[in-house]
Amino acid sequence: MAFKVLTGNFSHETNTFNIVPTTLAHFRVLNANEIPGARRGTRTDLGATFEAADKYGWSLIHPVAAGANPSGIITRETYEDLAGRLLEGAEGIDGALLHLHGAMVAEGIEDGEGELLRRLRAIVGPDVPVIVTLDLHGNITQAMADNANALLAVRTYPHIDHYEQAWRGADLLERAMRGEIRPVTVIAKRPMLKGLDGGRTQAGPMRELIDRGIALEEAGKALVVSVCSGFTAADIRDIGPSVTVTTDGADPAGQAIAEEFMDYAWATREFTSVRHHTLAEACAYAKAGEGKHDRPLVMADVTDNPGSGHYGDATNFLRAMIAADLQNAAFYAMFDPEAVQQGIAIGVGNSGTITLGGKHDAGAGGAPLVLTGRVVTLSDGKLRAFGPMGGGVWRNLGPSMLFRVGGIEIMAITLNSQATDLAQLTSLGCDPTRKDSIAVKSNHHFRAAFTPIAREIITVNGGGLGDKILTGGTYLNARRPIWPLDDLTRT
16 A cells, blocks of 8 residues: 655745745745645655655655745735645654655744644654755744654755755655664754854865765664754754754664754854955956956955845945946846836836835945946746756746846846855846856855856855844844854853
């Protein structure tokens, strides 16, 4: 008899400092009938799950796949709606393979994933294996570890291994349903708000711990070792880095591994591999390199990253680029539906004036810009991403525009999104490979697609919401004492 397996997505990285609530309208929701056509054959977590179901002969139940760009706290109504849809499929299952994030916050629910898994466990009982894949920027909690048999975080940043981690989860689930293993997960944390170099996996403490975890798995000392760096923009009690270890049955060695790893995370908590340039430094450097190279300088405003729930409409960087008179430059992208509509009214090929950006919080990245330029391209915003983070999935950024001001091609979008795929630019007629400089709103994920075309990458502090949080954010809910908010010494 085929095993009956529940799967689905309910994914959101919640920035509690973002003042705009996240509603159902912000989610892209696929129902059971839409999911196979949208995800089969893609290098995504659900794409891998369908392949595993074919391999193992599972009867797969997939009630809903819902994901939204990182943003403000989810309304309670939206959370209950989507959680309810997913859990409708839980009755009578033999196992579950769910694809979540790990940093979801809803009104009245600090631990969105922990509460979802608690509800699932109440339905299926203690013996049904529940396997969960997560983002490595999750704020992982005891409730998640208690109610899931295994937690598998991605191991790359940029995150290009969702597909592989879903396959690992599927293999574990099959073994657990057959009774070959009985996965049990434990967790360790430290009084840290941040650490592990923000989760950067190229080198440094995050890379060290991931490699050590892989070695333990290969040696048979653990089924899964997951390292998460946490998400600093979520003001919740359980904020911060964590290590979860899954063993076959309850094993004190699992807790010992988790504690040892977190001791290392604590010892290296101040390590950072990046230095952010000022706007003046970045623009001067870009100007000095114009016409001298055959590949672009890529400049990332890490403080207005839509992928961290920032507003995506900070104007400081663009204002500085215009003041520096940058030529053959691109700017991706300004989240501004109103400006796009102004461009539509002006029309392709025509010149006119728009008011761009700065509409959410002028204190988080700058006031609106009044710009006169030419509407070069208009698009419906639908594109297929084939880059390392794309997986062949169709994306929809809503009505979009390329607006040229002087030597800068400025892209504006209706649905907020960070730069992760070259198609975001090429779909609007901008060839990033031929630019002298490209500015993107992203923290790190842009690197997967842009590193191969860049002559150099620099990160920039544009004074956006990310800077506002880290330099003046008031954490009201984080457990205290906690570093670096409090003076702590751990021996």
